[in-house]
Amino acid sequence: MLADKKILFIGAGSMAEAMISGFVQSEKISPKQIIVTNRTNEKRLSELESKYGVIGLTQNQLSLTEIDIFIFAMKPKDVAKAIETLKHHIQANQLILSVLAGIPTSYFEQILQNDQQVVRVMPNTSSMIGESATAISPGLHTTDEKIQLAKSLLECIGRIFIIDEQKMDVFTGIAGSGPAYFYYFMEYMEKEALKAGLEVENARQIIAQTIVGAAKMVQEQEESPTLLRENVTSPNGTTAAGISALEVYQGGLAISKAVEYATKRSKEISVQIKDSILVSID
Numbered sequence: 001m002l003a004d005k006k007i008l009f010i011g012a013g014s015m016a017e018a019m020i021s022g023f024v025q026s027e028k029i030s031p032k033q034i035i036v037t038n039r040t041n042e043k044r045l046s047e048l049e050s051k052y053g054v055i056g057l058t059q060n061q062l063s064l065t066e067i068d069i070f071i072f073a074m075k076p077k078d079v080a081k082a083i084e085t086l087k088h089h090i091q092a093n094q095l096i097l098s099v100l101a102g103i104p105t106s107y108f109e110q111i112l113q114n115d116q117q118v119v120r121v122m123p124n125t126s127s128m129i130g131e132s133a134t135a136i137s138p139g140l141h142t143t144d145e146k147i148q149l150a151k152s153l154l155e156c157i158g159r160i161f162i163i164d165e166q167k168m169d170v171f172t173g174i175a176g177s178g179p180a181y182f183y184y185f186m187e188y189m190e191k192e193a194l195k196a197g198l199e200v201e202n203a204r205q206i207i208a209q210t211i212v213g214a215a216k217m218v219q220e221q222e223e224s225p226t227l228l229r230e231n232v233t234s235p236n237g238t239t240a241a242g243i244s245a246l247e248v249y250q251g252g253l254a255i256s257k258a259v260e261y262a263t264k265r266s267k268e269i270s271v272q273i274k275d276s277i278l279v280s281i282d
């Protein structure tokens with residue numbers, strides 16, 4: 001299904017790179033099927049070319065008729081300009097994927113018209129090693145065939161979850177932004193480990209393996225995190241002491257708030273983009 005499909009990344013930042021890396025590592029897509037472009041930074045395009053073997057092209061070198069799948073991968077604030085430049089060149093049979101936080105499929109549908117087939121995608125940077133948790137929500141006109149195409153492409157970067165678009169904001173708060181929360185947690189664990197005299201590399205690997213092990217237990221044991229936590233916690237033991245500090249310092253609340261704020265921010269971006277369309281139609 002993916003053979004010979006031409007994929008164009010519009011935007012060459014961290015998320016585009018993570019996906020390119022995952023696609024190429026999967027060996028289901030040849031680097032020569034992937035084209036990447038950005039606004040002006042040719043040095044960045046050369047860097048991606050030499051690292052992954054993909055094709056970096058400036059905007060005026062692009063031949064858009066040969067593209068099967070467009071992946072919009074700029075910041076939400078830059079999408080209006082990007083789509084303005086491309087809208088007269090995108091054909092009805094070309095699939096649009098957007099990884100932009102907060103930007104609904106209806107945004108692309110309204111601007112491109114054509115009954116354009118759009119899929120909103122929320123990957124995370126673990127795409128880099130094929131371990132993303134990626135949500136997809138098809139738009140109004142997207143056929144089963146194109147959904148299958150999007151799925152087979154995105155399976156190259158990890159696990160796929162098909163969700164209703166209304167759930168995309170919370171998915172973004174949990175899984176799109178999620179890796180950053182775990183890295184933040186790891187930064188603090190590492191600081192404590194170093195203070196107590198562990199070597200940095202050792203500390204880092206110990207913490208990472210602890211997280212990998214805990215995550216795999218949830219995936220493989222079919223037990224709830226609550227039960228698994230209780231199994232670690234001996235009465236009056238070390239874990240009970242650690243968990244009591246998390247409770248005293250409201251660690252649970254902080255985690256809930258992180259998800260809540262990120263979800264809210266995704267919703268705000270949707271409102272801002274809706275307002276900007278209304279202004280441009282007025």
Ligand SMILES: NC(=O)C1=CN([C@@H]2O[C@H](COP(=O)(O)OP(=O)(O)OC[C@H]3O[C@@H](n4cnc5c(N)ncnc54)[C@H](O)[C@@H]3O)[C@@H](O)[C@H]2O)C=CC1
Nearest residue numbers: 011012013014015038039073074075076078082099100101
């Ligand atoms: N970084 C992450 O962990 C995740 C990011 N996303 C989404 O991915 C998108 C990109 O995020 P990052 O890669 O982190 O941003 P970034 O700032 O690293 O990269 C953005 C890229 O877009 C390019 N760009 C801007 N305007 C353009 C235009 N008009 N035409 C062509 N290229 C243009 C920039 O030159 C840059 O290469 C955002 O919308 C974000 O919501 C989604 C999931 C996770």
Ligand SMILES: O=C(O)[C@@H]1CCC=N1
Nearest residue numbers: 100101172176177178
């Ligand atoms: O921080 C952001 O807005 C993007 C979306 C999810 C992860 N990074």
